[in-house]
Structure formats: structure tokens, C-alpha cells
Amino acid sequence: MLFKQSLLDKIARNEVTLAFRRWKRPTVKVGGRVRTASGVVLIGRITVVVASELTEKDAIAAGFPTLGALQEMLGPDDGTPVYRVELNGIEADERVALRGDAVLSDEDWHALTQRFARWDKAAPGYFPSILQAIGAHPEVPAAVLADKAGVEKLKFKQDVRKLKELGLTESLEVGYRLSPRGEAVLEKLREHRL
Numbered sequence: 001m002l003f004k005q006s007l008l009d010k011i012a013r014n015e016v017t018l019a020f021r022r023w024k025r026p027t028v029k030v031g032g033r034v035r036t037a038s039g040v041v042l043i044g045r046i047t048v049v050v051a052s053e054l055t056e057k058d059a060i061a062a063g064f065p066t067l068g069a070l071q072e073m074l075g076p077d078d079g080t081p082v083y084r085v086e087l088n089g090i091e092a093d094e095r096v097a098l099r100g101d102a103v104l105s106d107e108d109w110h111a112l113t114q115r116f117a118r119w120d121k122a123a124p125g126y127f128p129s130i131l132q133a134i135g136a137h138p139e140v141p142a143a144v145l146a147d148k149a150g151v152e153k154l155k156f157k158q159d160v161r162k163l164k165e166l167g168l169t170e171s172l173e174v175g176y177r178l179s180p181r182g183e184a185v186l187e188k189l190r191e192h193r194l
Contacts, residue, residue: 001028001041001085007063008038012090016063019085020054022074026083039093044086051082058084098167099179104188112166112185119162130159131178131186134169138177145175 001021003011010016021027028034032043051074059070074082104112116127126149133145146156160176163169168182178186 001034003034003036003041005037008036008041008090010063011041011087012038014089016061017087018058018061019087020049020058020062020070020074021083021085022051022078022080023083024080026085028085033091035093035095036090039090041090042088044088045084046086047084048081049084051077054082095164095167099170099181101167102180102184104181104184109188115166127159127163128186128189130156130163131168131182131189134160134176135178135183135186137175139172139175141175 001019003019007016026046028043028046030043030046034041034043051071054067054070056067059065059067062070064070064073119127129149130145133148137145142157142160143153146153149156151159160169160171163182164171166181167179168185169176170179
């Protein structure tokens with residue numbers, strides 16, 4: 001579920017509390033969380049509604065100036081259900097704080113090396129090599145980095161997301177960069193490989 005930045009600002013101010021989507025089935029779950037550039041959007045109840053029964057109040061709660069604008073976004077009725085999704089605000093993304101934490105405790109380092117060991121069973125050294133590639137080539141498109149690593153772009157992006165979950169990388173408009181935590185981990189990897 002994607003949100004424009006202007007809408008995220010309104011969700012954060014509690015001015016937008018609903019979203020409407022035409023889906024074959026929901027792409028979010030009740031109680032779920034959607035990570036965005038502004039934080040984590042909290043998902044509340046999800047119900048199927050009849051598009052023709054939506055109101056101006058619904059449109060305004062979803063950030064649209066008019067009911068017509070909401071109906072235009074939903075498009076013509078093609079039989080695909082319309083879902084009403086309650087938005088329960090935005091929380092800070094815990095990965096953001098983690099990215100800036102470049103001081104690794106022994107416990108942090110142990111947890112990270114265990115994670116790398118589990119991931120690297122299929123391809124030893126693969127995840128540290130991703131960190132090295134991103135560190136050496138920030139803002140380089142994923143396709144280029146994937147090609148250099150000898151993997152498909154989709155797999156590479158999925159693997160970078162695993163590193164992002166640990167607060168080690170940051171996505172940019174084009175490519176990635178290491179976070180301060182990622183730089184600290186890369187430096188520690190270099191020390192332990194010498």
C-alpha cells in the first residue's frame with residue numbers, strides 16, 4: 001500500500017484516517033504496519049464497501065477534496081471490491097534510530113554475525129559483500145550492483161531489504177548507501193577478516 005508524502009503528512013496530523021482501494025484482495029492486514037518514508041502507518045479495520053454509497057465525509061477523511069475526486073481515483077466499477085482501510089496514525093520507524101547507532105555492543109555484534117552465518121549458508125560471504133559493494137558504490141542502481149554480484153536484481157533488492165531491517169543500509173532515490181551503523185559493521189567485518 002503506497003502513500004504520497006502529502007498524504008503521509010496528513011495521516012501524521014490525524015487529518016486523514018481512511019484509505020480506499022480497489023483490490024481483488026487486501027494487500028494489508030488488520031493490525032498491520034506499512035513502512036513509509038515518514039514512518040510506519042498503522043492499519044486498523046478493513047471492510048468491503050459499496051463505492052456508490054461512499055460520502056463526502058468518507059472522501060475528506062481519505063484526504064480527497066470531494067467525493068468525485070475519490071470516485072475518480074477508484075475508477076469505474078469493474079467488479080473489483082472497494083476496501084475501506086482505517087489508518088490509525090504513524091509511528092516512528094525503529095530502523096531509523098537503529099541506522100544512526102554506530103556503537104556496536106558485543107551483543108549486537110554477536111547477533112549480527114549469527115544472522116550473517118545463517119544467511120550465508122547458501123553463499124558464504126554474500127551479505128558482507130553486499131555491504132562492501134554498497135559502501136564502495138553508493139547511489140549506484142540496484143541492477144548494476146546485482147550484475148556485479150552475479151545475482152538477479154529482484155533477489156539483490158530482497159537481500160538489501162534484509163540488511164535494511166537491521167539498520168545497515170538506506171534506500172536512496174537511486175541505489176543505496178550504508179547507514180552509520182552499516183559503516184561500523186563493515187569496519188568490524190574488515191577487522192575480523194584480517
